[in-house]
Amino acid sequence: MIAAPLAQAGEGFVRDRSGDAGSCVARDGVCPDWIADNLDRYVDPLLRHVLLTVVALAIGFAIAFALGLLAHRRRWLVAPIVQVTGILYTIPSLALFFLLLPLTGRGFLTAEIALVSYTLLIIFRNVIAGLDGVPADAVDAARGMGLTDREVLWRVELPLAVPEIAAGLRIAATTTVGLASLAFFAGAGGLGDPLYADLNFKSNVLVAGGLCVLLAIVLDLAVLAGQRVLTPWTRVAR
Amino acid sequence: MTVPPAPAGDRPAAATTPAAELRFEEVVKRYPGADAATIEGLSLTVPAGEILVLVGPSGCGKTTAMRMVNRMIEPTSGRILIAGRPTAEREPAELRREIGYVIQQTGLFPHRTVADNIATVPRLLDWSRDRIAARTTELLDLVGLDATFAGRYPTQLSGGQRQRVGVARALAVDPPLMLMDEPFGAIDPITRDRLQNELLRLQRAQPRTIVFVTHDIDEAIKLGDRVAVMRPGGHLAQYATPAELLLAPADEFVERFVGADRALKRLALGRVRDLPLERPALVRHDDPSAWVRAQLGDAEVPYPLVVDPDGRPVAWLDEDDLAAERVDAAAGSPVAIVSRDDVLRDAFSTVLAHAVQYAAVVDDAGAVVGVLSSDAVARELAPAPAPAEPEPAA
Numbered sequence: 001m002i003a004a005p006l007a008q009a010g011e012g013f014v015r016d017r018s019g020d021a022g023s024c025v026a027r028d029g030v031c032p033d034w035i036a037d038n039l040d041r042y043v044d045p046l047l048r049h050v051l052l053t054v055v056a057l058a059i060g061f062a063i064a065f066a067l068g069l070l071a072h073r074r075r076w077l078v079a080p081i082v083q084v085t086g087i088l089y090t091i092p093s094l095a096l097f098f099l100l101l102p103l104t105g106r107g108f109l110t111a112e113i114a115l116v117s118y119t120l121l122i123i124f125r126n127v128i129a130g131l132d133g134v135p136a137d138a139v140d141a142a143r144g145m146g147l148t149d150r151e152v153l154w155r156v157e158l159p160l161a162v163p164e165i166a167a168g169l170r171i172a173a174t175t176t177v178g179l180a181s182l183a184f185f186a187g188a189g190g191l192g193d194p195l196y197a198d199l200n201f202k203s204n205v206l207v208a209g210g211l212c213v214l215l216a217i218v219l220d221l222a223v224l225a226g227q228r229v230l231t232p233w234t235r236v237a238r
Numbered sequence: 239m240t241v242p243p244a245p246a247g248d249r250p251a252a253a254t255t256p257a258a259e260l261r262f263e264e265v266v267k268r269y270p271g272a273d274a275a276t277i278e279g280l281s282l283t284v285p286a287g288e289i290l291v292l293v294g295p296s297g298c299g300k301t302t303a304m305r306m307v308n309r310m311i312e313p314t315s316g317r318i319l320i321a322g323r324p325t326a327e328r329e330p331a332e333l334r335r336e337i338g339y340v341i342q343q344t345g346l347f348p349h350r351t352v353a354d355n356i357a358t359v360p361r362l363l364d365w366s367r368d369r370i371a372a373r374t375t376e377l378l379d380l381v382g383l384d385a386t387f388a389g390r391y392p393t394q395l396s397g398g399q400r401q402r403v404g405v406a407r408a409l410a411v412d413p414p415l416m417l418m419d420e421p422f423g424a425i426d427p428i429t430r431d432r433l434q435n436e437l438l439r440l441q442r443a444q445p446r447t448i449v450f451v452t453h454d455i456d457e458a459i460k461l462g463d464r465v466a467v468m469r470p471g472g473h474l475a476q477y478a479t480p481a482e483l484l485l486a487p488a489d490e491f492v493e494r495f496v497g498a499d500r501a502l503k504r505l506a507l508g509r510v511r512d513l514p515l516e517r518p519a520l521v522r523h524d525d526p527s528a529w530v531r532a533q534l535g536d537a538e539v540p541y542p543l544v545v546d547p548d549g550r551p552v553a554w555l556d557e558d559d560l561a562a563e564r565v566d567a568a569a570g571s572p573v574a575i576v577s578r579d580d581v582l583r584d585a586f587s588t589v590l591a592h593a594v595q596y597a598a599v600v601d602d603a604g605a606v607v608g609v610l611s612s613d614a615v616a617r618e619l620a621p622a623p624a625p626a627e628p629e630p631a632a
């Protein structure tokens with residue numbers, strides 16, 4: 001069986017079925033009592049999930065942003081970067097984990113390489129789109145007033161590209177939260193650990209899945225809040 | 239004891255930055271692969287403190303010529319000198335900070351408030367916060383914007399207001415040279431007229447050298463101390479004062495570009511005070527008609543003009559109105575009123591719009607100082623005697 005080397009991932013989460021055969025737990029149901037008693041067991045996987053997601057987003061953003069700046073002034077780079085990151089984006093995540101196993105082994109690093117790969121295309125495209133969307137007259141005026149290329153980039157182009165870049169980051173954040181739930185296949189833990197350990201048990205699926213959704217929403221709102229702080233001009237009354 | 243030197247950027251600006259002379263010397267711009275040059279051997283000198291208007295149809299290279307001044311475009315050959323110094327010697331960014339730059343789309347930064355937009359170049363030059371704040375207030379006032387505009391974003395302004403901010407931003411460090419690329423091109427005619435007048439007012443208060451690009455010959459004639467008419471292919475067709483351009487177009491292209499109504503356009507150059515005014519018979523409401531008729535004998539205008547106690551024009555009277563024993567102001571015809579400072583074109587148009595072909599000319603207080611007749615304007619339009627040809631010595 002193909003998943004054999006990974007099967008031990010969720011072993012810690014086997015529930016106690018010794019109770020009454022007719023009990024909620026034994027019937028795989030949604031059991032508030034069980035959830036209340038076992039919620040603390042999800043804290044570590046959740047924190048691990050947050051770590052997987054945030055580190056992947058930070059590294060992915062750093063790489064894609066740098067590539068975006070590089071390609072902004074060297075337009076010929078855009079097509080090859082989109083192609084390469086596009087290929088990374090289309091490799092099924094499970095396949096990527098297995099491809100990486102012989103190279104980087106099981107664990108955090110393998111998971112991060114895969115997760116980062118999936119953020120690159122989204123963030124890169126949005127950085128480029130954001131910079132392309134900056135009004136040409138603002139850039140012309142900036143240069144004409146004596147701003148150097150670097151000053152034009154940091155004082156005019158990037159601030160005006162923030163809404164578009166933030167939009168890319170939000171999509172990447174939501175996607176990464178979802179993909180990180182597969183990281184346990186690479187032995188990297190996260191909410192996938194408890195989730196896949198007992199997919200039949202509705203209480204387990206509800207808590208693990210629910211925490212994933214909650215995390216995605218929180219990250220999305222965090223990026224949105226950051227964007228609003230950075231772009232006061234987009235909210236003025238006209 | 240010595241006073242520590244002020245930080246470099248904090249030296250108070252000289253009261254007036256001297257305007258700089260601008261010189262094009264055999265400037266050529268040729269793009270690789272293009273058959274024809276964009277600019278072909280452009281040579282001209284703009285004396286310090288004058289407005290050069292580059293005018294011509296689309297594709298004549300006028301904007302290219304302007305953008306070569308601050309090295310936004312590099313000439314293929316030839317050189318450009320500002321105050322005698324070749325621009326090629328300067329770092330482009332450093333050079334541009336000393337040259338005001340205004341473009342049609344305004345180029346205001348949408349993410350910055352009006353005050354921050356104006357502070358762009360002062361910040362690059364490390365001015366102190368206090369100095370920037372003081373200068374911003376001063377500039378908003380100079381371009382006719384209320385101080386409350388400082389905190390607004392460009393999207394909250396009208397087109398005319400945005401262009402005012404654009405001009406204020408270009409004036410921030412008091413540059414000796416300004417480049418303006420169709421700055422009023424996208425603005426409604428009434429606001430454009432007002433902004434043009436304000437530019438001339440600013441220029442009178444503190445002359446600086448301005449390169450102004452437009453495709454509108456009327457704007458060129460109104461604003462330019464000198465006008466360079468360019469024809470497609472980047473050739474300078476004529477470089478002259480507006481009056482010379484209208485009186486003696488260099489060739490058929492200029493003549494066509496200036497327009498068939500160039501005689502009328504000359505009216506845009508003169509002002510009412512430049513013409514000899516005629517003396518009317520000034521009368522008051524309730525004056526005896528017989529006395530009024532006697533006054534007409536001395537006057538140069540055949541109709542008596544009723545004025546109020548402050549000397550302001552009220553009505554023209556004709557023979558029928560004088561049939562009554564005494565003058566009745568309400569019976570007269572409405573008076574066209576022009577100011578001594580109006581351009582002749584506007585004044586003439588006012589005269590033509592009224593039944594009586596005379597306009598009362600008033601001073602700043604509104605009191606009548608004379609009368610402008612359509613005949614006087616027509617005499618002004620009569621072809622001027624050709625400039626005397628230098629006669630060969632007899």
